[in-house]
Amino acid sequence: MFFFLYDSLLLVCLSFSFYSSASATNVASYLARRTSSQVQSFTHDFNVALGVVLTSREKLQPQVHLTTGSQTVFCKSDAGATSAGSNSSSSSSSSGSSGTTKSTGTSTNTASAAGSSSTGVAISTPYRLVEEHVGSDFFDGWTFTDAADVTTHVSQFYVAGLVDYVDQGTASDNNLTEITSGGTAIMRVETTATVTGNRQSIRITTNNVYNSGLWILDAVHMPTGCGTWPAFWTNGPNWPDGGEIDIVEGVGDNTNDQATLHTLEGCSLASSSSSALGITGSVITSTDCVSTGGGCGIRSSSTVSYGAAFNGNGGGVFTMTLNSSGIAVWFFERSNIPSDITSGTPLPSLWGTPFAWWSSPTCNVTEFFGYQSTIFDTTLCGDLAGSVWSDAGAPGQEQSCATRTGVSDCDTFVQNNGAALQEAYWEINSVKIYQIPS
Ligand SMILES: *[C@@H]1O[C@H](CO)[C@@H](O)[C@H](O)[C@H]1NC(C)=O
Ligand SMILES: *[C@@H]1O[C@H](CO)[C@@H](O)[C@H](O)[C@H]1NC(C)=O
Ligand SMILES: *[C@@H]1O[C@H](CO)[C@@H](O)[C@H](O)[C@H]1NC(C)=O
Numbered sequence: 001m002f003f004f005l006y007d008s009l010l011l012v013c014l015s016f017s018f019y020s021s022a023s024a025t026n027v028a029s030y031l032a033r034r035t036s037s038q039v040q041s042f043t044h045d046f047n048v049a050l051g052v053v054l055t056s057r058e059k060l061q062p063q064v065h066l067t068t069g070s071q072t073v074f075c076k077s078d079a080g081a082t083s084a085g086s087n088s089s090s091s092s093s094s095s096g097s098s099g100t101t102k103s104t105g106t107s108t109n110t111a112s113a114a115g116s117s118s119t120g121v122a123i124s125t126p127y128r129l130v131e132e133h134v135g136s137d138f139f140d141g142w143t144f145t146d147a148a149d150v151t152t153h154v155s156q157f158y159v160a161g162l163v164d165y166v167d168q169g170t171a172s173d174n175n176l177t178e179i180t181s182g183g184t185a186i187m188r189v190e191t192t193a194t195v196t197g198n199r200q201s202i203r204i205t206t207n208n209v210y211n212s213g214l215w216i217l218d219a220v221h222m223p224t225g226c227g228t229w230p231a232f233w234t235n236g237p238n239w240p241d242g243g244e245i246d247i248v249e250g251v252g253d254n255t256n257d258q259a260t261l262h263t264l265e266g267c268s269l270a271s272s273s274s275s276a277l278g279i280t281g282s283v284i285t286s287t288d289c290v291s292t293g294g295g296c297g298i299r300s301s302s303t304v305s306y307g308a309a310f311n312g313n314g315g316g317v318f319t320m321t322l323n324s325s326g327i328a329v330w331f332f333e334r335s336n337i338p339s340d341i342t343s344g345t346p347l348p349s350l351w352g353t354p355f356a357w358w359s360s361p362t363c364n365v366t367e368f369f370g371y372q373s374t375i376f377d378t379t380l381c382g383d384l385a386g387s388v389w390s391d392a393g394a395p396g397q398e399q400s401c402a403t404r405t406g407v408s409d410c411d412t413f414v415q416n417n418g419a420a421l422q423e424a425y426w427e428i429n430s431v432k433i434y435q436i437p438s
Protein backbone atom coordinates (compact mmCIF):
# COMPACT_ATOMS: atom_id res chain seq x y z
CA MET A 1 0.00 0.00 0.00
CA PHE A 2 2.81 2.41 0.77
CA PHE A 3 5.19 1.23 -1.89
CA PHE A 4 5.35 4.72 -3.24
CA LEU A 5 7.16 5.76 -0.11
CA TYR A 6 10.27 4.22 -1.55
CA ASP A 7 10.13 6.75 -4.30
CA SER A 8 10.81 9.78 -2.25
CA LEU A 9 10.16 10.75 1.30
CA LEU A 10 9.29 14.38 1.53
CA LEU A 11 8.97 16.22 4.75
CA VAL A 12 8.01 19.69 5.60
CA CYS A 13 8.37 20.77 9.15
CA LEU A 14 7.14 23.56 11.28
CA SER A 15 8.02 24.67 14.71
CA PHE A 16 5.06 25.89 16.57
CA SER A 17 5.35 28.09 19.58
CA PHE A 18 2.98 27.38 22.35
CA TYR A 19 2.15 29.69 25.15
CA SER A 20 0.31 26.98 26.93
CA SER A 21 2.17 24.75 29.30
CA ALA A 22 -0.34 22.05 28.45
CA SER A 23 1.11 21.59 24.98
CA ALA A 24 2.71 18.23 25.54
CA THR A 25 -0.47 16.98 27.11
CA ASN A 26 -2.52 18.25 24.23
CA VAL A 27 -0.35 16.48 21.70
CA ALA A 28 -0.47 13.26 23.63
CA SER A 29 -4.20 13.40 24.13
CA TYR A 30 -4.78 14.20 20.49
CA LEU A 31 -2.80 11.16 19.49
CA ALA A 32 -4.62 9.06 22.01
CA ARG A 33 -7.91 10.12 20.48
CA ARG A 34 -6.93 8.65 17.16
CA THR A 35 -8.07 5.09 17.04
CA SER A 36 -5.20 2.82 17.81
CA SER A 37 -5.89 0.84 14.66
CA GLN A 38 -5.46 3.92 12.50
CA VAL A 39 -2.18 4.75 14.12
CA GLN A 40 -0.91 1.20 14.24
CA SER A 41 -1.77 0.27 10.71
CA PHE A 42 -0.22 3.41 9.39
CA THR A 43 2.83 3.06 11.58
CA HIS A 44 3.22 -0.49 10.46
CA ASP A 45 3.08 0.35 6.78
CA PHE A 46 5.37 3.27 7.28
CA ASN A 47 7.91 1.20 9.15
CA VAL A 48 7.80 -1.54 6.57
CA ALA A 49 8.38 0.94 3.80
CA LEU A 50 11.00 3.01 5.54
CA GLY A 51 12.60 0.67 8.01
CA VAL A 52 16.12 1.65 7.15
CA VAL A 53 15.46 5.33 7.33
CA LEU A 54 13.61 5.10 10.58
CA THR A 55 16.25 2.92 12.14
CA SER A 56 19.01 5.31 11.34
CA ARG A 57 17.02 8.30 12.43
CA GLU A 58 15.98 6.70 15.67
CA LYS A 59 19.60 6.50 16.71
CA LEU A 60 19.62 10.23 16.87
CA GLN A 61 18.00 12.57 19.28
CA PRO A 62 14.30 12.54 20.15
CA GLN A 63 12.39 13.77 17.19
CA VAL A 64 9.71 15.81 18.80
CA HIS A 65 10.80 18.69 20.94
CA LEU A 66 8.49 19.72 23.70
CA THR A 67 10.79 22.24 25.24
CA THR A 68 9.82 24.17 28.33
CA GLY A 69 6.18 24.03 27.37
CA SER A 70 6.70 26.74 24.82
CA GLN A 71 7.68 25.18 21.55
CA THR A 72 7.10 22.07 19.54
CA VAL A 73 8.50 21.00 16.23
CA PHE A 74 6.40 19.05 13.80
CA CYS A 75 7.23 17.60 10.43
CA LYS A 76 5.03 16.78 7.52
CA SER A 77 6.26 13.68 5.80
CA ASP A 78 4.77 12.71 2.57
CA ALA A 79 4.88 10.20 -0.16
CA GLY A 80 5.99 12.15 -3.14
CA ALA A 81 4.51 10.11 -5.92
CA THR A 82 6.44 12.39 -8.17
CA SER A 83 9.23 12.33 -10.64
CA ALA A 84 11.10 14.93 -8.69
CA GLY A 85 14.74 14.46 -7.93
CA SER A 86 15.96 13.72 -11.42
CA ASN A 87 19.57 13.19 -10.65
CA SER A 88 21.62 15.48 -12.78
CA SER A 89 25.22 15.85 -11.82
CA SER A 90 25.84 18.84 -13.95
CA SER A 91 27.17 22.15 -12.79
CA SER A 92 25.74 24.04 -9.92
CA SER A 93 23.61 26.41 -11.89
CA SER A 94 21.95 24.10 -14.32
CA SER A 95 18.61 22.44 -14.04
CA GLY A 96 18.00 18.76 -14.21
CA SER A 97 15.06 19.20 -16.44
CA SER A 98 12.89 16.30 -17.33
CA GLY A 99 9.85 15.76 -19.41
CA THR A 100 7.19 18.28 -19.97
CA THR A 101 7.97 21.11 -17.62
CA LYS A 102 7.44 24.46 -19.13
CA SER A 103 10.82 26.02 -19.09
CA THR A 104 12.08 29.01 -20.92
CA GLY A 105 15.37 27.17 -21.25
CA THR A 106 16.85 29.74 -23.55
CA SER A 107 19.40 31.47 -21.39
CA THR A 108 22.85 30.23 -22.08
CA ASN A 109 24.72 33.47 -22.15
CA THR A 110 25.94 35.44 -19.20
CA ALA A 111 24.88 38.87 -20.31
CA SER A 112 22.72 40.80 -17.94
CA ALA A 113 19.03 41.09 -18.52
CA ALA A 114 17.83 44.63 -18.67
CA GLY A 115 14.51 45.74 -17.38
CA SER A 116 12.83 48.88 -16.36
CA SER A 117 11.37 49.72 -13.01
CA SER A 118 8.01 51.39 -12.63
CA THR A 119 9.87 54.63 -12.23
CA GLY A 120 11.59 54.08 -15.54
CA VAL A 121 15.00 53.28 -14.08
CA ALA A 122 16.70 50.48 -15.97
CA ILE A 123 17.63 47.46 -13.86
CA SER A 124 20.43 45.17 -14.85
CA THR A 125 20.40 41.71 -13.34
CA PRO A 126 22.37 38.54 -13.94
CA TYR A 127 19.24 36.45 -13.22
CA ARG A 128 17.49 34.83 -16.17
CA LEU A 129 14.05 33.25 -16.12
CA VAL A 130 14.34 29.47 -16.47
CA GLU A 131 10.84 28.38 -15.50
CA GLU A 132 7.49 30.02 -15.01
CA HIS A 133 4.00 28.90 -14.14
CA VAL A 134 1.43 31.53 -14.93
CA GLY A 135 -2.01 31.92 -16.47
CA SER A 136 -3.78 29.19 -18.40
CA ASP A 137 -0.59 27.06 -18.48
CA PHE A 138 0.00 27.33 -14.75
CA PHE A 139 -0.41 23.60 -14.10
CA ASP A 140 1.96 22.52 -16.88
CA GLY A 141 5.22 21.11 -15.57
CA TRP A 142 3.91 19.87 -12.23
CA THR A 143 3.18 16.32 -11.18
CA PHE A 144 0.00 15.90 -9.15
CA THR A 145 0.41 13.54 -6.22
CA ASP A 146 -2.36 10.95 -6.42
CA ALA A 147 -2.32 9.38 -2.96
CA ALA A 148 -3.52 9.84 0.57
CA ASP A 149 -1.53 12.29 2.62
CA VAL A 150 1.11 10.95 4.93
CA THR A 151 2.06 13.46 7.58
CA THR A 152 3.98 12.97 10.70
CA HIS A 153 5.77 14.80 13.44
CA VAL A 154 8.46 12.17 13.16
CA SER A 155 7.99 10.64 16.54
CA GLN A 156 6.99 7.07 17.02
CA PHE A 157 3.49 8.17 16.05
CA TYR A 158 2.55 8.63 12.43
CA VAL A 159 -0.79 10.26 11.86
CA ALA A 160 -1.82 11.05 8.34
CA GLY A 161 -3.35 14.34 7.34
CA LEU A 162 -7.07 14.17 6.63
CA VAL A 163 -6.71 14.53 2.86
CA ASP A 164 -6.50 12.43 -0.28
CA TYR A 165 -4.42 14.18 -2.92
CA VAL A 166 -6.00 13.72 -6.32
CA ASP A 167 -4.72 13.50 -9.86
CA GLN A 168 -4.98 16.39 -12.27
CA GLY A 169 -8.12 15.17 -14.04
CA THR A 170 -9.99 14.53 -10.82
CA ALA A 171 -8.86 17.88 -9.45
CA SER A 172 -10.21 19.71 -12.44
CA ASP A 173 -13.42 17.66 -12.66
CA ASN A 174 -14.14 18.27 -8.98
CA ASN A 175 -13.46 22.00 -9.14
CA LEU A 176 -10.39 21.67 -6.91
CA THR A 177 -8.22 23.37 -9.51
CA GLU A 178 -9.26 26.23 -11.72
CA ILE A 179 -7.74 28.94 -13.84
CA THR A 180 -9.85 32.02 -13.21
CA SER A 181 -10.93 34.50 -15.85
CA GLY A 182 -8.33 36.81 -14.33
CA GLY A 183 -5.63 34.24 -15.07
CA THR A 184 -4.92 33.16 -11.50
CA ALA A 185 -4.54 29.50 -10.57
CA ILE A 186 -6.66 28.07 -7.77
CA MET A 187 -6.02 24.97 -5.65
CA ARG A 188 -8.83 24.11 -3.25
CA VAL A 189 -9.69 21.44 -0.75
CA GLU A 190 -13.01 19.62 -0.93
CA THR A 191 -15.75 21.58 0.81
CA THR A 192 -18.55 18.98 0.76
CA ALA A 193 -20.62 19.67 3.86
CA THR A 194 -19.75 16.44 5.65
CA VAL A 195 -17.39 13.58 4.90
CA THR A 196 -16.68 10.42 6.83
CA GLY A 197 -13.08 10.03 5.75
CA ASN A 198 -10.54 12.28 4.08
CA ARG A 199 -11.23 15.39 2.07
CA GLN A 200 -9.76 15.71 -1.40
CA SER A 201 -6.88 18.15 -1.77
CA ILE A 202 -4.00 19.10 -4.07
CA ARG A 203 -0.31 18.53 -3.88
CA ILE A 204 1.84 19.42 -6.90
CA THR A 205 5.58 19.04 -7.44
CA THR A 206 7.61 20.54 -10.28
CA ASN A 207 9.21 18.17 -12.73
CA ASN A 208 12.29 20.36 -13.02
CA VAL A 209 14.85 20.60 -10.26
CA TYR A 210 17.49 23.23 -9.51
CA ASN A 211 20.36 23.40 -7.05
CA SER A 212 20.72 27.16 -7.21
CA GLY A 213 18.60 30.08 -8.22
CA LEU A 214 15.88 32.49 -7.28
CA TRP A 215 12.30 31.42 -6.62
CA ILE A 216 9.50 33.98 -6.75
CA LEU A 217 5.95 33.14 -5.66
CA ASP A 218 3.27 35.77 -6.25
CA ALA A 219 0.16 34.68 -4.36
CA VAL A 220 -3.20 36.41 -3.96
CA HIS A 221 -4.55 33.98 -1.38
CA MET A 222 -3.35 31.06 0.70
CA PRO A 223 -5.25 28.40 2.65
CA THR A 224 -6.19 29.54 6.13
CA GLY A 225 -8.46 28.64 8.99
CA CYS A 226 -8.71 26.06 11.72
CA GLY A 227 -7.61 22.64 10.53
CA THR A 228 -5.44 23.85 7.62
CA TRP A 229 -1.70 23.28 7.17
CA PRO A 230 -0.51 24.51 3.77
CA ALA A 231 3.04 24.92 2.49
CA PHE A 232 5.04 26.17 -0.49
CA TRP A 233 8.46 24.62 -0.30
CA THR A 234 11.35 22.91 -2.05
CA ASN A 235 12.85 19.54 -1.46
CA GLY A 236 16.01 17.77 -2.58
CA PRO A 237 16.35 14.06 -3.35
CA ASN A 238 16.47 11.34 -0.69
CA TRP A 239 15.24 13.41 2.20
CA PRO A 240 16.95 14.65 4.26
CA ASP A 241 20.13 14.20 2.20
CA GLY A 242 19.15 16.76 -0.42
CA GLY A 243 17.78 19.31 2.08
CA GLU A 244 14.42 20.99 2.36
CA ILE A 245 13.54 24.68 2.23
CA ASP A 246 10.11 25.68 3.53
CA ILE A 247 9.33 29.11 2.11
CA VAL A 248 5.67 29.52 3.11
CA GLU A 249 4.26 27.48 5.96
CA GLY A 250 1.88 27.82 8.84
CA VAL A 251 -1.21 26.40 10.43
CA GLY A 252 -4.73 27.40 11.44
CA ASP A 253 -5.17 31.13 11.90
CA ASN A 254 -1.47 32.08 11.87
CA THR A 255 -0.62 35.53 10.55
CA ASN A 256 3.18 35.31 10.31
CA ASP A 257 4.96 33.10 7.82
CA GLN A 258 7.68 30.72 8.90
CA ALA A 259 10.61 29.62 6.73
CA THR A 260 12.55 26.54 7.79
CA LEU A 261 15.47 24.39 6.63
CA HIS A 262 15.78 20.67 7.22
CA THR A 263 19.10 18.97 6.57
CA LEU A 264 21.48 16.21 7.49
CA GLU A 265 23.57 16.86 10.58
CA GLY A 266 26.09 19.68 10.19
CA CYS A 267 24.09 22.71 9.04
CA SER A 268 23.12 25.38 11.54
CA LEU A 269 22.44 29.02 12.19
CA ALA A 270 25.39 30.85 13.74
CA SER A 271 23.18 32.48 16.34
CA SER A 272 19.61 32.84 17.49
CA SER A 273 19.96 36.62 17.49
CA SER A 274 18.25 38.39 14.60
CA SER A 275 20.77 41.22 14.58
CA ALA A 276 23.73 38.84 14.63
CA LEU A 277 22.22 36.90 11.76
CA GLY A 278 21.28 40.02 9.81
CA ILE A 279 17.61 39.12 9.47
CA THR A 280 14.33 40.86 10.15
CA GLY A 281 12.63 37.66 11.32
CA SER A 282 13.05 35.71 14.56
CA VAL A 283 14.61 32.32 15.16
CA ILE A 284 11.87 30.35 16.85
CA THR A 285 13.47 26.92 16.94
CA SER A 286 16.80 25.37 17.64
CA THR A 287 19.63 26.87 15.56
CA ASP A 288 20.48 23.34 14.41
CA CYS A 289 18.89 22.56 11.04
CA VAL A 290 19.17 18.80 11.42
CA SER A 291 15.96 17.17 10.29
CA THR A 292 15.75 14.86 13.27
CA GLY A 293 15.51 17.89 15.51
CA GLY A 294 12.80 19.50 13.42
CA GLY A 295 14.94 21.95 11.46
CA CYS A 296 15.82 25.59 11.99
CA GLY A 297 12.86 27.90 11.58
CA ILE A 298 12.65 31.66 11.23
CA ARG A 299 9.37 33.54 11.57
CA SER A 300 8.66 36.66 9.58
CA SER A 301 7.93 39.76 11.63
CA SER A 302 5.22 40.74 9.15
CA THR A 303 1.71 40.16 10.46
CA VAL A 304 0.39 40.06 6.90
CA SER A 305 2.81 37.40 5.66
CA TYR A 306 0.48 34.44 6.25
CA GLY A 307 -3.15 33.42 6.44
CA ALA A 308 -6.24 35.60 6.56
CA ALA A 309 -4.16 38.72 7.14
CA PHE A 310 -2.15 37.97 4.00
CA ASN A 311 -5.33 37.29 2.02
CA GLY A 312 -7.05 40.40 3.30
CA ASN A 313 -4.09 42.48 2.24
CA GLY A 314 -4.19 41.31 -1.39
CA GLY A 315 -1.47 38.73 -0.80
CA GLY A 316 2.09 39.39 -1.81
CA VAL A 317 5.37 37.96 -2.99
CA PHE A 318 7.78 35.50 -1.38
CA THR A 319 11.28 35.19 -2.78
CA MET A 320 14.01 32.70 -1.98
CA THR A 321 17.59 32.64 -3.19
CA LEU A 322 19.69 29.50 -3.03
CA ASN A 323 23.38 29.64 -3.87
CA SER A 324 26.71 28.52 -2.44
CA SER A 325 26.79 31.45 0.00
CA GLY A 326 23.48 30.74 1.60
CA ILE A 327 19.70 30.64 1.49
CA ALA A 328 17.62 33.78 1.96
CA VAL A 329 13.86 34.41 2.11
CA TRP A 330 12.00 37.70 1.73
CA PHE A 331 8.34 38.62 1.94
CA PHE A 332 6.80 41.68 0.28
CA GLU A 333 3.22 42.66 0.82
CA ARG A 334 1.21 43.54 -2.28
CA SER A 335 1.65 47.29 -1.92
CA ASN A 336 5.40 47.00 -1.52
CA ILE A 337 6.62 44.62 -4.23
CA PRO A 338 9.97 45.82 -5.56
CA SER A 339 9.74 47.09 -9.12
CA ASP A 340 12.62 44.87 -10.27
CA ILE A 341 10.40 41.88 -9.45
CA THR A 342 7.34 43.20 -11.26
CA SER A 343 9.46 44.14 -14.26
CA GLY A 344 10.85 40.61 -14.52
CA THR A 345 14.43 41.66 -13.83
CA PRO A 346 14.81 40.64 -10.19
CA LEU A 347 17.89 41.86 -8.35
CA PRO A 348 18.05 40.64 -4.72
CA SER A 349 20.59 43.29 -3.73
CA LEU A 350 17.76 45.84 -4.05
CA TRP A 351 15.50 44.07 -1.58
CA GLY A 352 17.04 45.00 1.74
CA THR A 353 17.41 42.65 4.67
CA PRO A 354 15.77 39.23 4.22
CA PHE A 355 13.54 37.90 6.96
CA ALA A 356 15.47 34.65 6.91
CA TRP A 357 19.10 33.98 5.98
CA TRP A 358 21.13 30.84 6.53
CA SER A 359 24.72 31.40 5.44
CA SER A 360 27.60 29.24 4.36
CA PRO A 361 30.01 29.69 7.25
CA THR A 362 27.75 27.54 9.42
CA CYS A 363 25.80 25.74 6.70
CA ASN A 364 27.63 24.57 3.61
CA VAL A 365 24.78 24.86 1.14
CA THR A 366 26.66 22.99 -1.57
CA GLU A 367 27.00 20.05 0.76
CA PHE A 368 23.52 20.03 2.31
CA PHE A 369 21.25 21.07 -0.57
CA GLY A 370 20.85 19.08 -3.75
CA TYR A 371 18.59 19.66 -6.73
CA GLN A 372 15.33 21.06 -5.39
CA SER A 373 11.86 20.38 -6.70
CA THR A 374 9.20 22.93 -5.85
CA ILE A 375 5.99 21.92 -4.11
CA PHE A 376 2.57 23.23 -3.09
CA ASP A 377 0.39 21.25 -0.75
CA THR A 378 -2.56 21.75 1.57
CA THR A 379 -3.21 19.18 4.21
CA LEU A 380 -5.79 19.18 6.99
CA CYS A 381 -5.37 18.19 10.64
CA GLY A 382 -2.67 15.53 10.79
CA ASP A 383 0.17 15.85 13.18
CA LEU A 384 0.40 19.59 13.28
CA ALA A 385 -2.97 21.20 12.65
CA GLY A 386 -4.56 18.36 14.62
CA SER A 387 -2.11 18.32 17.47
CA VAL A 388 -2.16 22.03 18.15
CA TRP A 389 -5.94 22.24 17.87
CA SER A 390 -6.26 23.19 21.54
CA ASP A 391 -3.22 25.44 21.72
CA ALA A 392 -3.17 29.20 21.64
CA GLY A 393 -0.57 31.92 21.53
CA ALA A 394 1.13 31.88 18.14
CA PRO A 395 0.60 35.16 16.21
CA GLY A 396 -2.97 35.05 14.89
CA GLN A 397 -3.86 32.07 17.06
CA GLU A 398 -4.40 33.98 20.27
CA GLN A 399 -7.45 31.80 20.76
CA SER A 400 -7.19 28.06 20.12
CA CYS A 401 -9.14 26.42 17.32
CA ALA A 402 -10.92 24.31 19.92
CA THR A 403 -12.20 27.50 21.55
CA ARG A 404 -12.87 29.25 18.29
CA THR A 405 -14.91 26.43 16.77
CA GLY A 406 -16.37 24.91 19.92
CA VAL A 407 -15.34 21.49 18.58
CA SER A 408 -12.87 19.56 20.66
CA ASP A 409 -10.81 17.95 17.90
CA CYS A 410 -9.61 18.82 14.43
CA ASP A 411 -10.87 15.76 12.57
CA THR A 412 -14.44 16.11 13.84
CA PHE A 413 -14.49 19.77 12.89
CA VAL A 414 -12.98 19.29 9.44
CA GLN A 415 -15.16 16.31 8.56
CA ASN A 416 -18.39 18.03 9.55
CA ASN A 417 -17.85 21.63 8.48
CA GLY A 418 -17.00 21.77 4.81
CA ALA A 419 -18.24 25.34 4.59
CA ALA A 420 -15.56 26.35 7.09
CA LEU A 421 -12.95 25.35 4.52
CA GLN A 422 -14.02 27.88 1.91
CA GLU A 423 -10.86 29.85 2.69
CA ALA A 424 -8.62 26.81 2.41
CA TYR A 425 -7.40 27.58 -1.09
CA TRP A 426 -4.33 28.86 -2.88
CA GLU A 427 -4.80 31.53 -5.52
CA ILE A 428 -1.57 32.13 -7.39
CA ASN A 429 -0.54 34.78 -9.87
CA SER A 430 2.74 33.08 -10.74
CA VAL A 431 5.66 30.94 -9.73
CA LYS A 432 8.90 31.97 -11.42
CA ILE A 433 12.35 30.47 -11.12
CA TYR A 434 15.45 32.35 -12.22
CA GLN A 435 19.09 31.36 -12.40
CA ILE A 436 22.39 33.06 -13.06
CA PRO A 437 23.70 31.29 -16.16
CA SER A 438 27.00 29.57 -15.56
C1 LIG B 1 -15.95 26.05 -7.89
O1 LIG B 1 -15.82 26.41 -6.52
C2 LIG B 1 -15.94 27.79 -6.27
C3 LIG B 1 -15.62 28.03 -4.80
O2 LIG B 1 -16.45 27.27 -4.00
C4 LIG B 1 -17.30 28.28 -6.68
O3 LIG B 1 -17.40 29.65 -6.48
C5 LIG B 1 -17.53 27.95 -8.13
O4 LIG B 1 -18.85 28.30 -8.50
C6 LIG B 1 -17.31 26.48 -8.40
N1 LIG B 1 -17.38 26.22 -9.82
C7 LIG B 1 -18.08 25.21 -10.29
C8 LIG B 1 -18.07 25.07 -11.77
O5 LIG B 1 -18.70 24.45 -9.58
C1 LIG C 1 22.45 10.17 -8.14
O1 LIG C 1 22.98 9.22 -9.04
C2 LIG C 1 24.08 8.54 -8.53
C3 LIG C 1 24.66 7.71 -9.66
O2 LIG C 1 23.63 7.05 -10.35
C4 LIG C 1 23.63 7.72 -7.34
O3 LIG C 1 24.73 7.02 -6.79
C5 LIG C 1 23.10 8.65 -6.28
O4 LIG C 1 22.58 7.92 -5.21
C6 LIG C 1 21.98 9.50 -6.86
N1 LIG C 1 21.65 10.50 -5.91
C7 LIG C 1 20.41 10.84 -5.69
C8 LIG C 1 20.27 11.91 -4.69
O5 LIG C 1 19.45 10.32 -6.23
C1 LIG D 1 23.82 34.41 -3.03
O1 LIG D 1 22.58 34.92 -2.55
C2 LIG D 1 22.73 36.02 -1.67
C3 LIG D 1 21.35 36.38 -1.19
O2 LIG D 1 20.51 36.61 -2.28
C4 LIG D 1 23.41 37.16 -2.37
O3 LIG D 1 23.62 38.22 -1.47
C5 LIG D 1 24.74 36.71 -2.90
O4 LIG D 1 25.31 37.73 -3.65
C6 LIG D 1 24.59 35.47 -3.75
N1 LIG D 1 25.89 34.96 -4.09
C7 LIG D 1 26.18 34.56 -5.30
C8 LIG D 1 27.56 34.04 -5.47
O5 LIG D 1 25.39 34.62 -6.23
Ligand SMILES: *[C@@H]1O[C@H](CO)[C@@H](O)[C@H](O)[C@H]1NC(C)=O
Pocket residue numbers: 364365366367
Ligand atom coordinates in the same frame (compact mmCIF):
# COMPACT_ATOMS: atom_id res chain seq x y z
C1 LIG E 1 31.27 22.62 0.97
O1 LIG E 1 30.87 21.37 0.48
C2 LIG E 1 31.41 21.11 -0.80
C3 LIG E 1 30.76 19.84 -1.29
O2 LIG E 1 30.86 18.85 -0.32
C4 LIG E 1 32.93 21.00 -0.67
O3 LIG E 1 33.49 20.75 -1.95
C5 LIG E 1 33.47 22.30 -0.11
O4 LIG E 1 34.86 22.19 0.12
C6 LIG E 1 32.78 22.66 1.17
N1 LIG E 1 33.19 23.99 1.57
C7 LIG E 1 33.67 24.25 2.76
C8 LIG E 1 34.04 25.67 3.04
O5 LIG E 1 33.80 23.39 3.61
